[in-house]
Amino acid sequence: MRFINPKIDFAFKKIFGSSDSKDILINFLNAILYEAQPVIEDLEIIDSQPGNPTFGVQDTHLDVKATINGGRIALVEIQLINVPFFGNRVLYNAAKSYSLQLTGEERYERLKTVTSLKIADFEMFDNQPEFLSRFVFKEKEQQFDCPDTEIELVFVELPKFSKGLEQLETATDKWIYFLKNTSTLETVPEALSAVPELQKALIIANEENFTQEELNELENQELWIQDQQIAIDVAKEQVTKTAQLSLILRQLVRRLGTIQPETENSIRQLSVEELDELGDAVLNFNHPSDLTAWLQANAI
Template sequence: MRFINPKTDFAFKKIFGSEQSHDILISFLNAMLYDGNDTITAIEILNPYLAPRIRGIKDTYLDVKATINNTTNVIIEMQVLNVEGFEKRILYNAAKTYSNQLEVGEDYTDLEPVIALTITDFPMFPELNQLISRFILKEKTYLTDYPIYDIELVFIELPNFRKQLEELETLTDKWLYFLKTAKKLEIVPPVMGSVPAIQKAFEIANQANLTREELDDLEHHEIFIYDQRNAIKKAVKQGLQQGLEQGLQQGLEQGLEQGLEQGELKAKLAIAKQLLAVLDDEAIIQATGLSLEQITALRNK
C-alpha cells in the first residue's frame, strides 16, 4: 500500500476534517490535548471558514475546526512552511474564533473556550526544545493565571518527536508517528493498527481509495511546498554567494573592515532580490534586516 502524506494541507483535512472522521478526530485530540485519556466523548466538525464580523478584516480558512463535548471550540492547523507572520496568524485565528461566537445582543458569558492546536513540521520554539508547548494568559510578574481560562495555544513540533516504531507506547506516540512517517510506510504496523481510529486514518490515507482528482490535488499541494522550500534555499544561497564575492572584492580594494561592512549589505540586498517573488515586503525586512525604503528601491528596479 501507498499512503498520502498527512502533513499536506489536502491530506490533513481529508483525514481529520471530513464527515467520516469524527472518531479519528476524537482519538487524535484526546492524544494531543489530554494525554490519551478519553476526555472528549462527543465532537462536531464545523465549517473551517471564519467570516469576519468587521468590514476590512480578512477571511480565514482553518485546516480543521470542531466543537468538543458541546463546550469547547478547537481549531487545528498543520503547518509545513515556516512563513513570516505565522505566530501572529495563530493568535489572530484564536481571537477571531473566540469573538465570532457572539451575535449582536448576546452576553459575554455565552463565550466558550477556544483551543488553537498547531502542528509544525519545523522547530517553533528552539529555545524550549520540547515536543508539546502550551500557552495561556498569565500575569507578567507573578505568573498567576488570568481568571478566565478561555484561550489556549498548543504547539506540537514534529522535529522533536524522534521515537522509532519499536519505541511507540502511548496513543500520542502513535498519532505523531502516523503524521511523521505514514507516507514512507507500505503496510499498517500492527502496533498502530490495533488502535481503530488510526487504522481508519490509514484507510483514508490509502492512495488506492482516492479519486484521480484527489490525487491531482494532493500532487499540486506537494509540488507547491517543494517549490517554496527550494525557492527560499536558492535565494539564500545565491544571495550569500553574490554578496560575499562582491564584499571580498571591495575589501581588497578599500580595506578589510570597510569591505566586510559593504559585503554584508550587498549580501542582504542580494538575498532580498531573490526573495522579491516569494515573500512580501514585511517578510523580507524581517529576514534580511533591510529597511522598507531599500526593499522598495529593489522592487522599482
C-alpha cells in the same frame, strides 16, 4: 501498499475533517491535548473553509474546526512552510474565533474556550527540545495563570519528534508518528493498528481509497509546497550571502585598504560556503596579493 501524505491539506481534511471522521478527530485531540484522557466525548466538525480572505493574508485558513462537548472550540491546522508572521496568524485566527461566538446583545459569559492546535513541519522555538508546547495567559513575574484564560495555543513541531516505531509508548507518540511518517510506510504497523482510530485513519490514507483525480490533486499540492519551500530557501540564502559579503568586504578594506573592482567582483561570485572560508582566512592576510592568491587557490 502505499499511503498518501497526511500532512498535505487535502489529505489532512479527508482523514480528520470528513463527516465520517468524528471518532478519529476525537481520539487525535484527546491524545494531543489531554494525554489520551477521554476529556472530549463528542464534537461537531464544522466546515472551516474561509469566506472572504483577509486582505493581504491569502493563507488565513483552517484545516479543521470543531465544537467540543457542545461548547468549546478547537481549531486544528497543519503548516508545512515557515511563512512570515505565522505566529501572528495563529493568534489572529484564535482571537477571531473567540470573538465571533457572540452576536448582537449576547453576554460575555456565553463565550467558550478556544484551543488552537497548530502542527508545524518546521521548528518554531529555539532552545526548546520538546515537540509539544502549550501557551496560555500568565502573570509576567509570578507565572500564575490568568483566571479568565479562554484562548490556548498548542504547537506540535514535527521535526523535533524522532521516535521510531519500537519507541512509541503513548497515544500522542503514535499520532505524531502517523502524521510524520505515514507516506513512507509500506505496511500497517502493529503499533498503530492496535488503536482502532489510527487503524481507520490508515485505511483512509491508503492510496487505493483515492480516485486518480484526488491523487493528482495531492501531487499538485505537494509540488506547490516544494516550490514554495525552495523559493523561501533561496531567499534566505541570498539574505545570508548579502550579509556575509558586506561584512567580509568591510574586513578586507580595513586590513588591506582599497579593494580593486575586479577583485571585489570575484568575491561577489563566491558561494555562501566559500564566503565562510574567506571570512576565516581574512585574519591571515597582510597584503592584497594574499587575497589574490587565496581567490586563485580556493574559488570554485
